Amino acid sequence: MTSEPHTSPGHPANARIAAEQVNFPRPLKGSASQHLVVTMLADYWRGSAAWLPSRLIVALAGSLGLSSSAASTALSRLAGRDVLEQSNAGRTSRYRFTPEAKARLDIGVGQIGGFGSQERRWDGMWTVVAFTVPESSREMRDLLRSRLKWLGFAPLYGAVWVSAWDTADELEDSCRHLGVENYVIFRTPEAELRGRPLIEAWDLEDLRRQYTPFIDSYGRKARTLDPQQLSGAEAFKLRTEVIDAWRAFPWEDPGLPPELLPREFPLFEARRIFVTLYNSLADAAAVYVEETAVRLAPDLAGEIRAFRVKA
Structure with missing residues (x-):
């Protein structure tokens, strides 16, 4: 049982596009069973090829407040989404992440773990995309808009989207894969812009709120919590809740460069809270998961990896 940092390895275009096709449940405001199960499994078995018996997953999900039926239904639906693959050993159902899901998790975990970090420096350049998608291809247009949002773009005008980061290659890969042909992507320096400021593509007050x-839910805990005073089950539950709440933010906030944000923007305080709680609870939570695995699935002893994020 060890702790490892989250990393964000590079992925060739074909692997990245294949990973994008895995139908992960979208993070929501508040916990839902499918993405709570994904969060839990990714936290401790993202890098493992081991098969996890359903009894172990259901037991751990129970520690998070999910009923046995809710956890079992979530597993079945995640298998239907190609997030998990299923195998039977006698009367026991077993699950693990599909290879494509693991690739997607490698990308997503790097984005989620690094979200809000001020280490990434802005080069003063904007990425702009203009596109046309026929009304008859509405599904293609919706998929493109969803992909643009995940890459940190926002609509300045209906079909003109902007991002402060250099994601042109990833966006071009996605356009080609989706079959979008009528588009142009270019980079432009902030100093040469005229007219409407591109930052107005975002509602900063909405992002702030x-x-x-x-912050209200977890700020005081981050300041005062002594992990030694919690049981393993409590540490496991709180740690999962914290990252499950945190992982929704990159869907709504593009992670704009600090240079473009107001002073004391709350993203940075929220990140400090997240990192403090997530990392400080790692050891106690991993011990609890290991003990549960030893009791219900002894073959998995030593497979547990409690990941950490870089402060």
């Missing part, structure tokens, strides 16, 4: 519940 989304962090209030997180």
Whole structure:
């Protein structure tokens, strides 16, 4: 049982596009059973090829407040989404992440773990994309908009989207894969822009407000919590809840460069809270998961990896 940092390895275009096709449940405001199970499994078995018996997953999900039926239904639906693959050993159902899901998790975990970090420096350049998708291809247009949002773009005008980061290669890969042909992507320096400021593509006050519940819920705990005073089950539950709440933010916030944000933007306080709780609870939570695995699935002893994020 060890702790490892989250990493963000590079992925060739074909592998990245294949990974994008895995139908992960979208993070929601508040916990839902499918993405709570994904969060839990990714936290401790993302890098493992071991088969996890359903009794172990259901038991751990129970520690998070999910009923046996809710956890079992979540597993079945995640298998239907190609997030998990299923195998039977006698009367026991077993699950593990599909290879494509693991590739997607490698990408997503790097983005989620690094979200809000001020280490990434802005080069003063904007990425702009303009596109046309026929009304008859509405599904293609919706998929493109969803992909743009995940890459950190926002609509300045209906079909003109902007991002402060250099994601041109990833976006071009996605356009080709989706079959979008009528588009142009270019980079432009901030100093040469005229007219409407591109930062106005985002409602910064709306972005600011989304962090209030997180800070209110977990800020005091981050300041005062002594992990030694918690049981393993309590540490496991709180750690899972914290990252499950945190992982929703990159869907709504593009992670704009600090240079473009108001002073004391709450994203940075929220990140400090997240990193403090997530990392400080890692050891106690991993011990609890290991003990549960030893009791219900002894073959998995030593397979547990409690991941950490870089402060």
